[in-house]
Amino acid sequence: MSKSILSGVKVVEFATMVSGPYCGKLLGDLGADVIKVEPPGGDPARECGPFPATGPDKEQSALFLYVNTSKRGVALDVEKPEGLEVLRRLIKWADVLIDNHPPRYLENLGLSWKEVSSLNPGLVYTSITPYGRTGPRANEEGDELTLIHSGGIGYLLPTRAEDITRPPVKMGGYAVGYYGGLAAAVATMAALLGRQKSGKGQLIDISLQEVVLAHVRGIAGARYHGVPWNRVPAVPPAMGRMKTSDGYILIAPVENHQWKAFVELMGNPEWASGPEWDSMFYRGQHMFEIAPQIQGWVLQQRKQDLYHQGAGKGIPMGPINTVKDVLESPQYAARGYFVEVEHPKAGKYKYPGWPYQMSATPPRVSSPAPLLGQHNREVLCSVLNYSEEEYRHLQQLGAIKPVTDERR
């Protein structure tokens, strides 16, 4: 096996929750040497869970465990001058700095883009903020709820609302954070490629609001062509989401041959037999008239069985899977999508892997998420060459978190 793609690339992740850490994970799983800097109390993702039935535990938050694989971790108080000096030395060491604090946070600590780039001219500084580093809202805060709605996806959810007096909703989970981490990883990778040519680093300014906006590229259709833009469908919902005996399924036999196959699958019922149903345009306008009959039939089916029957005949459909369904997917099992990761405190679980299987450089989890401050000594003494004495001094000052169960 060839070596990892990003081996030798040094990353400092000064980031919390999802967006910055997911970017760090993407790079770390490709072999980059990622050092995560947490505040002494830990990344707030450690408080988010989900947790085991035994209750909350900073070392067992599923969110933290998932988005922080393949990293070393230091717990550092950057608001103390000695702690800040450690961060400064890490930035000097690094090729990439990932930061998702408010734009002014590092600046106020004396680490503005100008300062860090003079400290390290080759540095790629990936900054992820709610609204970006420029513009009237540069210093405002935002999170999953506010950003999904200010960026445009939220207004369209739920996609088949039947009641305009109910509010739009957010996406479940941490979609904004993950989408932001992906966008940050794209730009970071581009900057690393650019650096090969120029030898110079650069500042990347990711606005999470714009990341959400990028996912509704279709707004031009609404503006220029009056394409409907609403969570309440233009015609009463006919197909799409349907209820099965055991959950939900998405069914979309739009084209004529797909509709024909679907009618056959339903056993050629009388109510779908008229020749008018052969026309895609007619169906688009009238199908809600037979939606109750279709729903009646679908309700007697099981989602996975119906999927195999339908998709096998080329009808576009898919079960609306729960995480349990996802974990039990024979397809994922056949591709070896899940990877087992054992964490010293949390234990062994199946983690989602990567949607990309690479013939030459398969990604891998090189280590589980770090315990809080787990690599304090290793990073300070081996990476930054602090002496044992200096290290202990920093611990006494509280600039780095003393790790109670630190081995050695």
Place this chain on the structure above:
Amino acid sequence: MLPLEGIRVADFTWVWAGPYAAMVLATFGAEVIKIEGHKRPDMIRRGVTGWRVRDDPTAIEVTAIPSTGFHALNMSKKSVTLDMAMPEGRELARRLAAMSDVVMDNMRPGAMAALGLGYEDLRKLRPDIIVLSSSSHGQKGPYSRYEGFATIHQSIGGQSYLTGYPDDGPSPGPNDTDIMNATTTAFIIMAAIYHRQQTGEGQFIDFSQCEGVTSLIGEAVLGYQMNGVIPERMGNAHPKYAPHNLYRCWGVDRWIAIEVHSDEEFAILARAMGKPELASDPRFATMEARKKNEAELDRIIEDWTRWRSLERLEDELRQAGLRVAMCQDYRDLYADPHLRARGAFVTIDAPVMGKLELVGVPWKMSDCQPVFRPAPILGEHNDYVLRELLGLSQTEIEELRRKEVIL
């Protein structure tokens, strides 16, 4: 110099997820050549799906001129037409692929190999080639022949189940999954280019769009294994924070998003509402209490917001330092002064339609100005590709045109 200058991409993708990934590479300076059969071009060129023809929605008119939707996903590319059903078309495609650093497709698994354009064929022509095939479920496995699109992938991957009202069914998104998978695709292609620059080694990348979704709900996947609880839909609610919802404002379908993360923030909100006493009210004084009495609190807040203008309320609460946002529809987005000040939209001069303002790319880089050109007319670069790249003579090109291998 742009990061991908000197990289050529043969783009056999169509519809949404593939084309946007290749467009991202083009904005970074790659020469992206989109290959389409002129008898079966990318369906997004067509009027209805691509938003252009409004007068007759029954006419699935295939035109050479890019639709608005086609521009949104195919800016900065070149276009060549090759009829892949004909041996001459396939041969030219192979030659073009062999001159490319990256070959991408999102056809059904096996289709490229059947055309003689599979990774095994191409690596014989060019050993360091990078090939990415994107599909619903990946190239192998029991589901690999099942096809799908964005909302289906989002549902199979587990995201749709988590989105929606708690008392109603799940909701897939507005095709955001295709853009997300495209972003992931662009990332991994650039990583493979980086690897090739370091080692000279190319590779095959087998991309599953359903898996792309599941990789973004990792905490739910782990959480279920930890505690056996299947996560359900929560509307706009947060597991801990309250208030955390959308509230009706004056007008039709106008909503403000308010998320409060601390008691201090709640006190600010209470003051803004002219009800400072709420902050010390035992029902709402702590996060736990607010979460417990969330429905009641939401009613109190909405009784206040519903008589107020969204724009002014948002402004007022923002200035007070709260996390708030308008729930923006497409007009709000285009008018958003912040997005406009940051240049989130790009203007292209599109053939026939004229000036179009489209969503750009969501990253600003100090040393990399992205390339934005209108999407190509079907076959616009046939001469360039056939004559300059592949070295065909005028006579040969005319012969191909006569045989309808090219447009």
